[in-house]
Amino acid sequence: MHNLQLTEDQDMVVDTVRKLVADAVTPKVQELDEHRGFAREWFDALAELGVYGLSVSEEKGGAGMGMLPFVAALESIGAQSSSLARLWIGQMQAALVLEDTGSDLLDEVAAGDKLVTFAGREHGFTVAGGKLTGKALMVPAAMEADLMIVAATDGDATVLVSVEAGACERSALRGLGLNSAACGAVTCEGVAATVLASGDDASTAIDRAELTAWLGVAGASVGGAFGSIEAAKKHASERIAFGKPLLVQQAVQRKLVECGRAVAAARQLAWHAARVTDLGECARDTAMQARIAAVDAMVLAADESIQIHGGFGYTVEYHVERHYRDGKTLEVLDGGNDSLRDRLAAATFA
Numbered sequence: 001m002h003n004l005q006l007t008e009d010q011d012m013v014v015d016t017v018r019k020l021v022a023d024a025v026t027p028k029v030q031e032l033d034e035h036r037g038f039a040r041e042w043f044d045a046l047a048e049l050g051v052y053g054l055s056v057s058e059e060k061g062g063a064g065m066g067m068l069p070f071v072a073a074l075e076s077i078g079a080q081s082s083s084l085a086r087l088w089i090g091q092m093q094a095a096l097v098l099e100d101t102g103s104d105l106l107d108e109v110a111a112g113d114k115l116v117t118f119a120g121r122e123h124g125f126t127v128a129g130g131k132l133t134g135k136a137l138m139v140p141a142a143m144e145a146d147l148m149i150v151a152a153t154d155g156d157a158t159v160l161v162s163v164e165a166g167a168c169e170r171s172a173l174r175g176l177g178l179n180s181a182a183c184g185a186v187t188c189e190g191v192a193a194t195v196l197a198s199g200d201d202a203s204t205a206i207d208r209a210e211l212t213a214w215l216g217v218a219g220a221s222v223g224g225a226f227g228s229i230e231a232a233k234k235h236a237s238e239r240i241a242f243g244k245p246l247l248v249q250q251a252v253q254r255k256l257v258e259c260g261r262a263v264a265a266a267r268q269l270a271w272h273a274a275r276v277t278d279l280g281e282c283a284r285d286t287a288m289q290a291r292i293a294a295v296d297a298m299v300l301a302a303d304e305s306i307q308i309h310g311g312f313g314y315t316v317e318y319h320v321e322r323h324y325r326d327g328k329t330l331e332v333l334d335g336g337n338d339s340l341r342d343r344l345a346a347a348t349f350a
Helices: 008-025 029-034 040-049 068-078 082-101 106-110 199-238 250-278 284-314 319-335 337-349
Strands: 116-119 125-128 131-139 147-154 157-164 169-172 184-192 194-198
Touching: 008 040, 008 068, 029 319, 040 082, 068 082, 068 199, 068 250, 082 106, 082 116, 082 147, 082 194, 082 199, 082 319, 116 131, 131 147, 147 199, 157 184, 157 199, 194 199, 199 250, 199 284, 199 319, 250 284, 284 319, 284 337, 319 337
Parallel strands: 116 147, 125 147
Antiparallel strands: 125 131, 131 184, 147 157, 157 194, 169 184
16 A cells, blocks of 8 residues: 555545535634634534544544544644644543543543643653642643643652643743644642553553654644645745746745655655554654654745745734744644654664
């Protein structure tokens, strides 16, 4: 099977999500981002499609479709709203963690009845006596989440816990990007926590959540890069300079060719990593590479598209400035691309 070929069922999932994006997200995305409105309507619309259980096994009530359609569908969302894409990624992380730990919360999360966010190892939370302590500077969906699932340590042991989001101190962030994802800083000072797993079981579940985020962000970033390229093509075909459209200028064409080359390579990596995961093989290094490549491609494409737009590129009326802000935010989220580069180096040169 060609690396970018989907089965009929997978294609149906992607087409359904693509239609939702075209009908509901695209007409409102600029206004919602500009006014920092939360994408709850779209989150609920995805829940109605049943996609939060897409990668959960059939034995646990999910669709059992693996990671590939998840990554492919996120491209359509990322082309318009990285905020919505990141909400889906966090919900999927939670669903798969709850599947691994056998939690009774799985059905509610997979159905989208509870909005959940995941805080990973990079935040350094600790647990003592069933109480969670620590601070995360930026957590997507933090301000609207019903529940938080947190990777933490209890002494020398790795633990995975859930806490009621409302029991934590939450502060809204006015960050660079992801304006519609209700991002916030979260502080926990002795918050009552329910242990979902500990030791090796917790580590395995956390590893799966990390992998899900890497693959998801890779898919969403590929979409964001494509979105920027398409916006630049449209503007350059309409903008006349020196008596002809910008799009026929060699310098503009080369910028778009380089952006297209970068995103095509990232897409191949992302889909390959998803396929390897679905085969039950280890895809950690490939997924990290895919996330790095895709976010880099999104930032490059948005940056070059802003240059092609000229002064218009910096205004909120044009999509490319949002893609740039979102790309730079994804660049540092979940520990950031630099930490992944360090992890790859450690694995390669150990």
